[in-house]
Amino acid sequence: MPELPEVETVMRGLEPFLEKAVVRSVETRRSGLRCPFPVDLSERLNGRKITALERRAKYILVHVAGAKSSDADILLLHLGMSGQIKTIADMRAYEPAKHDHLILTLKSGAGIVFHDPRRFGMVLMFPERERAFHPSLCSIGPEPLEAGWTGAALHKALINKKVPIKTALLDQHIVAGIGNIYASEALYGAGISPLRPASSLDLVETKTLVREVKAVLRRAIKAGGSTLKDFTHVDGSLGYFQHRFAVYDGAGRPCERCVRDGRMSTITKINQSGRATYYCPHCQT
DNA sequence: AGTGTCGCCTGAATGC
DNA sequence: TGCATTCAGGCGACAC
Secondary structure: OOOHHHHHHHHHHHHHHHOOOEEEEEEEOOOEOOOEOOOOHHHHHOOOEEEEEEEEOOEEEEEEOOOOHHHOEEEEEEOOOOOEEEEEOOHHHOOOOOOEEEEEEEOOOOEEEEEOOOOOOEEEEEEHHHHHHOHHHHOOOOOOOOOOOOHHHHHHHHOOOOOEHHHHHHOOOOOOOOOHHHHHHHHHHHOOOOOOEHHHOOHHHHHHHHHHHHHHHHHHHHOOOOOOOOOOOOOOOOOOHHHHOOOOOOOOOEOHHHHHOOOOOEOEEEEEOOEEEEEOOOOOO
């Protein structure tokens, strides 16, 4: 389940492959994923040079040069639930696998493949100059790893929010890129109950929470993300942050913090807004 | 406006 | 063994 650290890992893996590369051809093997592929995808990519890659929230932005600088485009990729991007060193040796939906061949003879069994992913293309107005990007909240995202900023964003703090962390308008895994992990790190109404957190608590969000995301990026089922790096290798989860997918296990403090308490799984939440009912208050 | 629920989709796991 | 059901969840659409 690609969240910010997984998307960042994929983007970093794609960078040396795609930056300054020129697209030779585009093949779509079905009409779209969550939404149809842009009908003019091929003509807008063929012969064009990729200038830079960027991550925003859980999106990968592929910047594509135009004939004039005002014609630059953005190819927007979202991995959804099960999306993978694979790099292929030599496309002559490539045979499409099941669920390989979009294939870009580069001038160099290399290529990339968008593979997505559950087809919750997204591929869009629009002019760079429309970026500020694009519905998928324009209303997204602050990047959690940027210095400007502080405890004070989060505290302000949570005023009047009655939803549980766990649900608020998943809201991409409040903060970008956090998904189900890292929401549970950050709340555990901060010792805050996922059930607390978001507006009930005081400034000290939001500062602690912001620190923990940043810390868990940085550690996960360093570990190459978390591989639960589908996620892999662009070369097929796996992330290993899943081995360091404190609570996620750990129902029934003892809480390590409580054990350290000489208590016995068990990680518990609950459901919030249809999503699994894992926490320690004893030390998260 | 804020909040809650649904549907999209496949494959793995579970149940009878 | 085999078929049906359940579950996982990011995000947009929709209802209240």
